[in-house]
Amino acid sequence: MRKLIAAALVSAAVALVAGTAVAAGPSVTITSPTAGQRISAHRNPYIAVAGAASFAAPAGQTTRFYLRRNGCGTSNDDPHLSVTSGSDAGDGCGLVLTSVVGAGGTVDQGASVDYPSSDGMPLTLDASRTVTGTIDLESFGITDPVAAGAGVVTVSVDMEALYQGNGVQIGSDSQSVLVTPTQTSYPVTFAIQPNGALDRADLSGIDLRVHVEGPYAFSGYIGNSGKSWVDVPSWSASFAQSVQVSLDDPSFTNPVPARLDGTSWSVAIPTPALGSHTVYARATQGFGTGAAASQSFTVTK
Amino acid sequence: MTKRILLLCVAAAALLLAAGTTASAGTTLHQPIYMPDASHVGDPALQPPPVCCVPVAPPVAGEPAPVNMAYFGGHVQVTPKIYLVFWGWGEPGAFDHTTPGMPTYDPDGAAARMTAFIKAMGGTKWAGVSTQYYETVNGQNVYIQNPSNVFGGVWYDNTDPIHDNLSGLELAQEAQRAVAHFGVTDLANSQFVIAQPQKYNEAGFNSGAGYCAWHDYTQPTTYPGVQPGISFTNMPYVLNMGSSCGENSVNSGYYAGRLDGFTIVLGHEVEETITDPGAEDVVNGQNLGGWYDYSGYENGDKCAWVGYTEGLASPSTVPGGLNNITGNDGKQYPVQSLWSNDSAGGAGYCAGAGDDVPVTG
Numbered sequence: 001m002r003k004l005i006a007a008a009l010v011s012a013a014v015a016l017v018a019g020t021a022v023a024a025g026p027s028v029t030i031t032s033p034t035a036g037q038r039i040s041a042h043r044n045p046y047i048a049v050a051g052a053a054s055f056a057a058p059a060g061q062t063t064r065f066y067l068r069r070n071g072c073g074t075s076n077d078d079p080h081l082s083v084t085s086g087s088d089a090g091d092g093c094g095l096v097l098t099s100v101v102g103a104g105g106t107v108d109q110g111a112s113v114d115y116p117s118s119d120g121m122p123l124t125l126d127a128s129r130t131v132t133g134t135i136d137l138e139s140f141g142i143t144d145p146v147a148a149g150a151g152v153v154t155v156s157v158d159m160e161a162l163y164q165g166n167g168v169q170i171g172s173d174s175q176s177v178l179v180t181p182t183q184t185s186y187p188v189t190f191a192i193q194p195n196g197a198l199d200r201a202d203l204s205g206i207d208l209r210v211h212v213e214g215p216y217a218f219s220g221y222i223g224n225s226g227k228s229w230v231d232v233p234s235w236s237a238s239f240a241q242s243v244q245v246s247l248d249d250p251s252f253t254n255p256v257p258a259r260l261d262g263t264s265w266s267v268a269i270p271t272p273a274l275g276s277h278t279v280y281a282r283a284t285q286g287f288g289t290g291a292a293a294s295q296s297f298t299v300t301k
Numbered sequence: 302m303t304k305r306i307l308l309l310c311v312a313a314a315a316l317l318l319a320a321g322t323t324a325s326a327g328t329t330l331h332q333p334i335y336m337p338d339a340s341h342v343g344d345p346a347l348q349p350p351p352v353c354c355v356p357v358a359p360p361v362a363g364e365p366a367p368v369n370m371a372y373f374g375g376h377v378q379v380t381p382k383i384y385l386v387f388w389g390w391g392e393p394g395a396f397d398h399t400t401p402g403m404p405t406y407d408p409d410g411a412a413a414r415m416t417a418f419i420k421a422m423g424g425t426k427w428a429g430v431s432t433q434y435y436e437t438v439n440g441q442n443v444y445i446q447n448p449s450n451v452f453g454g455v456w457y458d459n460t461d462p463i464h465d466n467l468s469g470l471e472l473a474q475e476a477q478r479a480v481a482h483f484g485v486t487d488l489a490n491s492q493f494v495i496a497q498p499q500k501y502n503e504a505g506f507n508s509g510a511g512y513c514a515w516h517d518y519t520q521p522t523t524y525p526g527v528q529p530g531i532s533f534t535n536m537p538y539v540l541n542m543g544s545s546c547g548e549n550s551v552n553s554g555y556y557a558g559r560l561d562g563f564t565i566v567l568g569h570e571v572e573e574t575i576t577d578p579g580a581e582d583v584v585n586g587q588n589l590g591g592w593y594d595y596s597g598y599e600n601g602d603k604c605a606w607v608g609y610t611e612g613l614a615s616p617s618t619v620p621g622g623l624n625n626i627t628g629n630d631g632k633q634y635p636v637q638s639l640w641s642n643d644s645a646g647g648a649g650y651c652a653g654a655g656d657d658v659p660v661t662g
Contacts, residue, residue, distance in 0.1 A: 114555045122401035160554045165403065165410040167557030204402040207555035287402045 238286025349597025389463030421628025621651025
């Protein structure tokens with residue numbers, strides 16, 4: 001039975017990862033000036049530089065991140081999110097079971113555990129849809145399926161993004177589950193309505209902070225190995241598109257932004273000194289930059 | 302009453318100053334002024350040499366070190382200029398990771414954060430704590446100023462090869478190269494932060510000696526071959542030490558607090574250098590130090606890690622605790638407070654981080 005479930009999870013993972021296929025990079029062509037064009041400086045104080053650009057079309061998708069852990073109580077714990085699933089050495093690792101408050105009191109299992117993304121980035125967030133996920137809460141089994149845990153356990157999740165170099169909260173949720181001695185695994189589902197200010201934002205990273213609290217009853221362990229995940233609504237490509245122009249400098253040290261109009265772009269630059277020149281153009285989309293196009297021309301009197 | 306306390310403090314400072322000068326006459330004292338990490342605050346090996354012969358216990362972790370500071374006769378940085386040197390950040394092997402949307406030479410945004418902080422600290426109430434301290438020139442007290450711009454410049458030095466386990470001498474040599482790079486002539490008011498990338502750091506920091514950073518002052522006896530009179534900071538990549546050097550010590554979010562330690566530690570060092578650029582050096586009986594107490598603790602040392610409980614409670618709930626300040630760019634920067642002789646009715650306390658004790662000077 002467990003093997004069947006595992007196989008199904010792997011299949012689901014493949015489908016979701018396939019949906020996040022890397023989009024083709026942006027590209028650009030230059031139609032003005034034309035190759036070898038001679039431009040009179042006297043008649044043209046400015047040169048019209050124009051062309052066409054192509055960008056990947058953003059399509060709605062969902063990116064699934066699995067909660068993974070390489071160890072439990074070792075220097076190699078490394079809790080993290082990954083778009084790929086697999087067997088985790090830290091599967092079922094418990095949180096800190098030390099802060100029991102009085103007889104029959106609750107255990108704040110601590111120290112929350114952060115799961116920062118290790119791959120799947122950058123990600124263009126679709127904040128119009130809900131982040132959903134499942135935390136597999138596990139109870140200590142005496143003799144499977146008989147467990148020692150009993151009582152209401154609360155699972156809190158807090159999601160944060162790395163956006164433009166700063167930490168920005170995406171949102172949070174808290175769910176409670178009744179743990180009984182007859183069950184060892186509790187898939188706790190959660191839903192987060194993302195921070196609207198991050199809609200269509202290109203994120204450099206995300207972090208899921210998980211916090212478990214409840215009666216000290218041998219419960220509060222988190223299942224990994226594909227049993228816990230978070231689905232993040234996203235776009236297949238960034239909405240941030242631009243075309244940059246550079247005169248005689250293929251390294252684009254001081255790029256000039258062009259005006260984009262659909263698939264066309266244009267910009268007027270001051271006519272340079274007499275002689276041969278090369279104009280370069282390149283398109284950017286999100287954090288990606290396409291190959292530069294170039295066109296040579298000559299400025300005459 | 303306040304006047305009496307002030308008079309007593311002045312008298313005590315004068316006595317201590319005299320005692321310190323006598324005790325050190327004819328000797329050359331030197332060591333960098335360390336900033337212990339949060340778990341090594343009381344480590345005897347990291348304490349400054351006491352000015353006087355009175356044995357004093359190390360400070361208690363998480364609490365201010367009492368007793369006001371005194372002036373020891375050296376210069377201060379009246380109109381400070383802070384120069385940032387990111388040595389080797391763009392050299393091969395400087396980092397073991399990249400981050401989408403971030404430069405390869407600064408994948409965590411640490412260099413950008415430190416640069417923004419230095420640009421934004423000028424004119425803040427936090428930096429203004431130091432304006433109560435002065436140097437005496439020809440019998441006149443010249444007070445430290447708090448201009449809106451203390452940023453001297455930034456240099457990404459990817460030309461001079463860097464390596465791991467740097468020595469203090471190599472850092473001093475890099476500081477001298479920075480003096481030449483920036484064309485600095487006013488060394489008295491200038492300081493140089495030698496910031497190191499993730500994989501190439503100073504040897505003592507790497508060894509787990511227990512400090513996050515230190516600052517020092519070049520003298521021929523301690524940094525042979527290096528131009529004398531350069532105030533510089535050894536600023537390792539403190540994120541390597543995690544929460545011990547401030548990660549998430551003020552801001553709890555994984556990303557929001559990841560860089561907390563950089564501005565806390567950097568702020569500690571640059572403000573200590575402003576008030577004590579001579580780093581307590583005593584050369585041939587002449588005290589080059591500015592302001593510190595009789596135990597050798599500077600304005601940053603006395604308030605390091607106040608209120609910090611490794612995440613158990615917010616440090617800003619403790620007077621003088623670590624906290625965010627608003628820079629002159631309107632953005633938030635986590636810092637530690639700084640010792641203010643004027644606070645608490647002249648008794649002195651940690652101030653400037655927005656969580657001062659009710660009575661401030």
